[in-house]
Amino acid sequence: MNLTLFLLFPLATAIGILIAKGLKQIRVIALIGAVLQLILSGKLLLAYYEQRATGNQAQMLFEYIQKWYGPLNLEYHIGVDGISIAMILLTAFVVVAGILVSWETNHLSKEFFFLLVLLSLGAYGFFISLDVFTMFFFLEVAVIPKFLLIGIWGSGKKEYSAMKLALMLMGGSALILVGMLGIYFSSKTAAGAHSFDLLELAKMNIPLARQMLFFPFAFIGFGIFTAIFPFHTWVPDGHASAPTAASMFLAGISMKLGGYGCLRVATYLMPDAAHAYAWVIILLATIAIIYGAFATMMQTDLKYINAYSSVSHCGFVLLGIGMLTQTSINGAVMQMVSHGLMTALFFAAIGMVYSRTHTRMVAQLGGLLKIMPFISTVFVIAGLCSLGLPGFSGFAAEMTVFMGSWQNPDKWYRLATILACASIVVTAVYILRAAGKSIMGPLGNDSYKDLTDAKWYEKSAAILLIFGILVVGMAPFWLINLIQPGTEFIMNKLAVVATGL
Amino acid sequence: MTNIPLTNILFLSTALFFIGAYGLFTRRNMITMLMSVELMLNSVNINFVAFNKYLYPDKLGGVFFSIFIITIAAAEAAVAIAIIINLYRSHHSIDVEDASEMKY
C-alpha cells in the first residue's frame, strides 16, 4: 500500500476546492475527499492485518524512503505501525465529521474548507512520517491553518485566541526544533553521518548527558500541543473561540499530534531521560488532570467546560506515557483515540446547540431534551463517554491507564494514580452539572420552543463519531491488539535501558 | 597634456560620492534624492575610467563597465521618475515623509 496516497488525497481535495465554485460544489468535494480518505484508512487497516497475518513482524509496514536533501540526511521516510494506524483512523473519522458539521459555512467557504483539508493533510503527514524532520515539517503545516480558522471564522475574542494559540504552539515547535536538532547532532549512523531517521535513531543510544539535555525540550514542546500543565492555557481560549469544525479538529486531531510526538519522538528516542524525568511528567500530568477537572467545574460556558475537561483528559495521555509501563502506554494511546472521538463529538453537539440558541452559557440553556431530542442525546452520550461510562471508549482507555499506572509500586506514583482516579468523580460532577442544567430541567427560554432538531448532515456527523466511540468502547480488544505490537517496540527500547542503568 | 596624478582623480570621485551620499541622506525631495544617486553613480564611473586608464591602459574593462552603469542609470531614472509621478498623483507631493501609510 502506498502511504503517499494519504497526502495526495487531501492535496487533490484541496485543489478541487480551489477550482470549485459556490458552497454547494465546495462542500461536496470536501466531503467526497474526506470520505475517500476514510475509506483509504479502512483499507490501510485491512492491509495492515493482511501483512501481520502473513507473519510480517517488521516494526513499520509499507515503508518508503526518498532522499529529500542529501547533505543533511533529510529523508521523506514514511511507514506505519498500529499506533499510527489508530491515529490515522481517528483523523479520518474526525475530518469527515468536521466537514459535515460545517455544511452551512457561508462566509468564505472556499478558504474555510481549504484550510480544514490542509490541516488534515498536515496531520496525516505527521502520523505517517518516520523521519523526525518530516514530522516537524507536517506539524508546522498543521499549525498555521488553525490560526486562520480561529482568527477568521471564530467568535468572541477570536484575534486574541488565535494569536495566543499560534504563538504558544509555535513556541512548542521551537522547543521541538531544539530537541530535534539535539537528537540529530547526537546521532551517528554506520556511515558516520547524522540522521533524522526515527528507526535509525532508535537503533543507537544517544549519550545520557545529551538525552538529559534535550528530552525536556522535545517532551515539553510536544507536550504544549497536548496541553501539558502549565502550557495549557491556549486550549480553553482557542477552543472557545474556534468555529465548531476547528474545535473538533483542534481537540480531536491536533492535540493528538502532541501526544504522539511525546511518545514516538521524545520517549522512544531518549528512553534514559524518560526514566529520569518520569516523575516530572507524572507530576505535571497529575496536576493537569486534577486541577483541570476542578477548573472545569467552575466554568459556565459549554465550550470552556469541554476545553478544560480536555486538559484534564489529555493529562491521562501524559500520565500513561510517564508511567512507562506497557499497559499504561497502551492506555495512553487508547486515551488519545478515545479523547479525540469524544471531544469531537462533544464540540459537535455544543456547536449544534450554539447554532440554534446562540448562546453557550449553561445558565441560559435548559430543557433542550424536549425541543431537540437528537442533539440532546448526542450531548448526553458525549458527556457519559467523557465521564467514563463502560461501553463507551472513555472507560476502556481510562481503566487501561489506571491499571497500567498502578503497576508502578512506588507510593508517589500510587498517589498520582489515586488522584487521577479521583478526577473521574469530579468529571461526573461537572458533566452532570452541564447536562443537568442545559439539557434537562425546565426550558431556559421560551423562544427555544421553535428550534429544530438536527439536520441530516449533523446527524450523520454525530452518528459517525458515536459509531467510533462505541467500536472502541464495546470492543477495546480490537484497539489493543492493533497498537500492542507498536507499543511493544517502544517498551523494548525502554526496558533495555531500565536494566542497563 | 601634463600628467594628472591618479590621486587627484580619486579625490574628485570621492568628493563627488560623498556629496551624493550627503544629498541622499538629507534631502526629502525625491527628485533631489534621485539626482544625488546619479552623482554617486557618476563618481563610480569616474573611478572605473580612471583605474582603467592608469592601471590597465591596454584593457577596456573599466570603460565597458562605466557604459553599463550609464545605461542602468538611465533605466533607473526612468523607473524612479515613474514612481515619483505616481506618488505625486496620489499624494500631491514628492516629499518622502508624506508617504508613510505603510509605516509599522
Next chain:
Amino acid sequence: MSQPLQIALIPLLPLACFLVLGLFGRKHLSSSAGVIGTLSLLVSTLLSLQTAYQYFFVSGKVNGVFQKLVVFQYNWLEFAPDLSINIGLMIDPITVMMLVVVSFVSLMVHLFSLGYMKGEERFATYFAFLSLFTFSMLGLVLSSNIFQIYLFWELVGVSSFLLIGFYFEKPSAVAAAKKAFIVTRFADLGFLIGILTLAFYTKTLDFGLLIERLSTASTYLSDINAASFLGISALSWGLVLVFIGGAGKSAMFPLHIWLPDAMEGPTPVSALIHAATMVVAGVFLVARLFPVFALSDPEALKLVMYTGAFSAFFAAVIACTQTDIKRVLAYSTMSQIGYMMFALGVSKYGGEDGLGYMASMFHLFTHAFFKSLLFLGAGAVIHMVHSNEMKDMGGLRKMMPITHLSFLIACLAIAGVPPFSGFFSKEEILMAAFESNRLIYGVALLTSGLTAFYMFRLYYNIFWSKPADVDGHHHGEGTLAMKIPLILLAVLAVVAGFAPIAQWVTPDGLPIESHVPITFSILPVSLAMGGILLATRMFKTQTELPTQIAQQMGGIYKAAYHKFYIDEVYLFVTKKILFNLIGKPAAWIDKNIVDGLMNLLGKITAKLSELIKGIQSGKVQDYALYFFGGIAGLVLVFIYLWK
C-alpha cells in the same frame, strides 16, 4: 438450548430490547414499547427460572457441593498478559438466586408500569431505560471477573441516573439523579482503587482465581498481607475499599444520602432499582468476595458488620419521622440492607458457621419481594392521590382493596410476623447475630421493633387515620396490569419464606440445617407485635398523640426528622469546600496566574518591540544611513584594527 446460550440470553434480551426501543421506540413503537419490553422480560424470567431449576436440581452440584460454573468467557480487554477483563458468565448459588429475583421483580415492574406510565410522552424511552437497567443488573450478577462487575456497576449507576431523572423537566428530579450518580461514583472510586490493589497483588482479575489466591495460603496471600500502608495491610485496604464501593451502592451510612432523594424517579423505578435490585448490589459484592473476607481478613468483615448494624438502626429511626411515604420506604430499605450487611458481617465461613451469610442472602431474597410490593403499592396510592405526602392520604382501604391487602401483607412480612416471608429470614439473621455478637443482636432486635412501628405508622396513615379525601373522578385502583403484580408479589411475600435457601445458598456450597428454635422467636415476634400495637394506638385514628409524643421527644425527633443533618454536612463539604476552596481557586489561578504568566510573556515581548520599533522607521534614507554608517565603521575597523 445449550446452557451458555440460555444464560447469555437472560441479559441479552433486555439489551436487545433497549437497543430496539432506544433507536426506534420514539417514532415507531411508542404504543407497543411496553408490551415489547414486558414480553422480552417474561422470556428472560422464564429462562432464569429454568436456569435456577437446572442449577439447583440438576447440574449445579458436584459431590453434594454447589460449584461455581463459568459457562462463557471472552477476553474483552487485556491490560497485561495476566490481567485482563474477561467478559464472562459465571453461575453459582447467589448468582442464580439473584437472576431469579432481578428478572422476576423487573418483570413485575414492567407489568406495573404498563398501567402506571400509561399516556406518558416518553413511554418508549422509559421502557428502554428499564431494559437497560435490567440488562446491566443481570450482567452484574453474572460477572465472572471483578472488573466486569465494576463495568456493570457503572452501567446500573447510569441507568439509575437516567431513570431517576426521567422527569427531566423537574429540577428536583435532575438534582436527585445527579446526587445519586455522584455519591455512588465517589464510592466507586474506592471500589476501583480496591480492585487495582487486589489485582496488583493477585495478578488476576478473575473472581475464581482471585478468591482462591486470597482465601487459601499462597504466596499471593502472604505478599498482600506483607505489603502495608499506614499500618494496615494491603489486603485490608483492598477489601475495605471494595466495601466502600458496595456501601455506596447499597446506601450504607454515611453514603446513604442519595437514596431518599432518588425517590424523585417514577415509583415503579424505585421499586425495581432502589428497593429490590441495585441497592443490594453492595451486599452481593461482599457476598461474592465473602471467602476472602471471612477467611483472610475478619477485621474487614467487622467493619461490614458495624456499618450494617449502624445503618440499620440509624435508618429505622429516621423512617419513624418522615412524612413522604416513599422516603419512609427508602429509609426502610436502607435499614433492611443494613440487616443483610451485618448478617454477612457476623457470619463465618464453612458449615453451620455460614448461617449469617445464608441468612443475609435469604433476607435479600424475601426483601426483594415484599419491598418491591410496598413500593408498587405506594405507587398505586400515589397514582391515585397525586401526592407523596401522608397528610394527603388516609382512609384509602375501601377505595383500593387489593392495594390495601397486599400492602398489609408486605407490612406484616417486613415486620417479621409469622408466617410471612420476612419472619423466616429475619429470624435467621437474628440467630446468626445472637451466636456471634450480642451487641449487634441487641441493635437488631431494637431495629426490628422500630421497623414494625414505622411500617404500621405508614400503613395506618395511608389506609386508615382519616376519611378518604379524594375527589370523585379518580383513577380507581388502576388497570389490571397494575393489579396483577401486586397480587403476585403479595403471594410471594407470603410464601417466599418457605424457599429452601439454606439448602442452596451458603458460603461453601454445602447445605445448612437451619435451626431456629421456636423459643428464640418469642422475643423478636413480641417486639414486632409491640411495635404494631403502638402504631395502631397512635395512628389508626387521627389523634393528637403523635404530635404530643414528637414534642416530648424534642431534639431527638427534630434531628431524626432532619435526617440527622447528614445532607447539610455533605452540602457544606461540597459547596463550601470543594467549590469554594478548591474549584474557585483552581479556576482563578488558571485564569490569572498560569494564563497570566503566558499573557505577561506576550506583554513583555510587545513592550520590547515597542522600544525598538523606532529604529525600523520605514524611511529608506535612514536605512541607507545606517548602512553607510556600518560600512564606514567596517572601513575604520579594517584600516586601524586589522593588523
